[in-house]
Amino acid sequence: MKKFLLSLIALVAMANATNMGAVNDPFEQMDRIFQMQMKQMQQMQRQMDEMFKVMESSMPSTPNMPMITNSGGVMSSGIQDKGDHYEVVLKSSDNGKMDVDVKAKDNLLTISVKQTKSIDKNSSFGVIKSFSTSSYMQTFTLPNDANAEKIDYEMKDNKLIVKIPKKK
Numbered sequence: 460m461k462k463f464l465l466s467l468i469a470l471v472a473m474a475n476a477t478n479m480g481a482v483n484d485p486f487e488q489m490d491r492i493f494q495m496q497m498k499q500m501q502q503m504q505r506q507m508d509e510m511f512k513v514m515e516s517s518m519p520s521t522p523n524m525p526m527i528t529n530s531g532g533v534m535s536s537g538i539q540d541k542g543d544h545y546e547v548v549l550k551s552s553d554n555g556k557m558d559v560d561v562k563a564k565d566n567l568l569t570i571s572v573k574q575t576k577s578i579d580k581n582s583s584f585g586v587i588k589s590f591s592t593s594s595y596m597q598t599f600t601l602p603n604d605a606n607a608e609k610i611d612y613e614m615k616d617n618k619l620i621v622k623i624p625k626k627k
Contacts, residue, residue: 538568538599538623545605549595549619557614561621563607570621571596 539546549572551557560571572595580587601607605623612621 538602540602544625545602545623547599547621547623549621551617551619557619559612559614559619561610561612563601563610563623566601566603566607568599568601568605568607568610568621568623569596570599570619572619 537547539548547568547570549570551572551574556575558573558575560569562569562571574593574595576591578589578591580589601623604625606626607623609624610621612619614620
């Protein structure tokens with residue numbers, strides 16, 4: 460009889476362990492947590508989409524509206540109408556070396572700037588030399604009356620001034 464009771468207790472213990480294992484399975488718990496997080500993230504994505512729709516609908520529909528954009532120490536004022544020409548001004552935050560590329564194609568103006576800066580510091584160990592490089596690129600839609608064939612630019616007082624004449 461003792462053997463029978465011990466076998467029965469062992470059998471009941473195994474059955475409970477099997478049933479409890481489904482509840483206490485760490486992977487199943489992780490799956491539930493993951494599903495909850497995914498639902499929360501999807502809800503946040505929907506809220507952000509709605510927020511951007513509201514923001515976009517409240518903005519004026521002018522495609523060449525001057526706008527301040529900041530990226531890597533370079534600031535752009537957008538395309539500005541100066542009467543006989545259009546102008547884009549990029550302001551640099553430092554005196555580093557600037558490599559500039561200005562291209563117009565398919566009614567788009569693309570300005571690329573690569574800045575390299577070298578810093579020398581004296582220390583008790585000698586001269587410490589460091590370099591930093593940053594890149595900036597922005598594309599603008601040119602107005603219909605812009606003459607993309609005669610774009611000119613110059614560097615002046617840490618500013619890149621791009622001039623786009625108007626068609627006559």
